[in-house]
Structure formats: C-alpha cells, structure tokens
Amino acid sequence: MTEYRKTERTRVKRLPKRAEYDVDTVNAIIDEALICHIATQLDRQSLLQPTIHWRDGNQLYVHGSSKNGLFKALLEGNEACIAITHLDGIVFARSAFHHSVNYRSVVIYSQARLVEDSDEKRHALDQLLEKFHRGRSAQARPANEIELKATSVLAFELDELSAKIRTGGPVDDAEDMKLPVWAGVQPVTTQLGEIELER
C-alpha cells in the first residue's frame, strides 16, 4: 500500500491541494511528532487529551494509566479522532487576509484496541523508550508485573486518515504585490536540547 484510502470524511474539503495520503509522507509526520491529541466522546460529552505516541507499521500506540478516563471511553467503543500537528512557520503576507502558517498535520479516525498480549505490550513499551532515546529499553530497569498492570497500551490502526501540508511563502493578491509591506516566513522548529544528567 502506498496511499491511505480516502473516505468521505477524510477527503479534505478546504484547500484540497494541501491534502496528502502518501503512506511514507504521512508516517514521517507521525514519527517526527512527540505528542498527539486524542478526541472522543462519552455521553454526548467531547473529551480531548494530549499524550505521547509512537508507531509500528500501521499501528499507532499510546499509553497511560489504566484508570485514564479517556481510555475508558475509547475502550467502550467510542471512536477516536487523533490529530498530530507540526507548526513549521508563520507566513507574513502583504495583506492581513493572506497571512498564514506552514504546517504538517494528520487527522486519524480509528477504534482503540487494548493491547492485552503481554509480548506485544512489552515490545510496544520498549519501542516507546527507543523512540525517545535509542538503546534506552536495554538500559532502564524493565517494568515489573505491577507496573505493567498499572499501564494501559492502546493501539489504533492507521487506515482512515488524511494529512494536510502547507509549505512556502505568502501568496498575495497581484494588486498587493506593489504595496510597501514586507513579506516572508518565520520558521518555527521544535528543538531537543542536550540531556541534563542527574547526579
């Protein structure tokens, strides 16, 4: 599979030229992000939480306390809508209206699956450590049975999703190009600093 399938609700309606369904492009957006936001609903109440995530093939994983209220709502069968967003730049146009932002975002619809198989669960939690620091899963003391039980791991199949990407400079109206107003792009980046070791 090289493209995620397009469904009525993942067909990008606003600015469809920014839409992207290519699997490698979408997965790169997912993998570069450290956090996602997960929405669902319970008793007609919208719920939304940020959390860290990681990916293995077509499975997106998150973890949390086994008492997490959002997780409970998801495991009752309420579908998740998950957003992963990178803000890459602030776009300054000559007109107020054409100011914009550069971004890469993915929105995923999926049903949560509780990872119950203990091998998959341990492997997934190792992958989480590896995402944040290669080799870490072999260094840290592994989770014991009590810790594993206190942690829920949820998996979401990556199947029904869309990405949207904006890059480049401002797109001003032709008649505004002569205005004495500067235009350009201010890059926005996420930086991982040096690890501050604890003594």
Place this chain on the structure above:
Amino acid sequence: MTEYRKTERTRVKRLPKRAEYDVDTVNAIIDEALICHIATQLDRQSLLQPTIHWRDGNQLYVHGSSKNGLFKALLEGNEACIAITHLDGIVFARSAFHHSVNYRSVVIYSQARLVEDSDEKRHALDQLLEKFHRGRSAQARPANEIELKATSVLAFELDELSAKIRTGGPVDDAEDMKLPVWAGVQPVTTQLGEIELER
C-alpha cells in the same frame, strides 16, 4: 478572579498535584502557545482540528474559513473541548516505568460564539496579527469586506478549564536509585527563527 472555578469535569483526577487553576498561570500557558486543538462532535462523530488561537481577557479566539465544517458543528451548539499543550522535556528515569515528560497543558470546555460585531471582529483579527508580530496590524493591508465575510471568528469564554503541569527530574523508586542507569531531563523547546524576507 484569581482562580478558574473547578467543576466535576475539570477537577483533575489523575495526579491532582499537577493541577493548576491560577488564572495568570493558565493564561500564560495559553498565550505562549501558537496552536490549539479543538474537539467537538456532530451526529455522534468526534471532530478534531488544530488551529492557531489568541486570547483577549477571558475570551479565547480562533478563526477560519466561514465554510469550516468544525466551526459549523460548534455553531450548532455542540460544545468545544480545546487543548493547549507545551511539551517541555523528556524525563529519563532509572526504571522504564518512571520515564515521563515535562509539560504544561490546558483543557477548556466552552461553547463557541460567532463574533458578528464587525468592530469586535476587526479588533480580534488585529490582535491575531499582533500576537505573531507586534505592529503587524498597522503594516499589512487591512481585510476588505469580501475577505472579512470569508473569515469566521469564534470566541470561547475561558471559564471551565484546568491546567496540568509537570516539571523537574525523574522520580525513581528508592530501590532503583543505586542502579547503574543514567537519568535526567532532555529539554524540548519551540524556537521562532529569523524571518526570511521575500524579495
């Protein structure tokens, strides 16, 4: 008012010591963030979108196309759940289980209000430009009537919300402190670069 009111659904249940309701603290988290995520529902379907936001007093503003599907769902009376999240660090503990992240996050429940008054709308859109670059609202060509009509501005009262903050280093179990495993914090920051001017 110095504290946001606590309601049943904004009382932080998991790790309540990380909860924060102080108005200045919460507002600073909101103001430092460039994007938020807005969830709502329509016909039992969860919807979630990232967007840029700005704040004026107890009003949180977002804007978008007047044809935006999420906005339509919000304006039909479906409540919004809005998250604003800063990831500040990756916390490496001696045990896999105690790995964590430092973060500041706010979750807001609110009903959207369409900003129809044209003075409030123009003022709000000016404030958006000012948030991204001080003085910009006086530089850029102002929106004309067609552009204003194509743009919807939504306001959300900041009232029912909670913040959650984690700072500091790892908190390992006492018996793990002697393990030959390094521990520490890797800072994560968002950087605004130099504006690349368009010639």
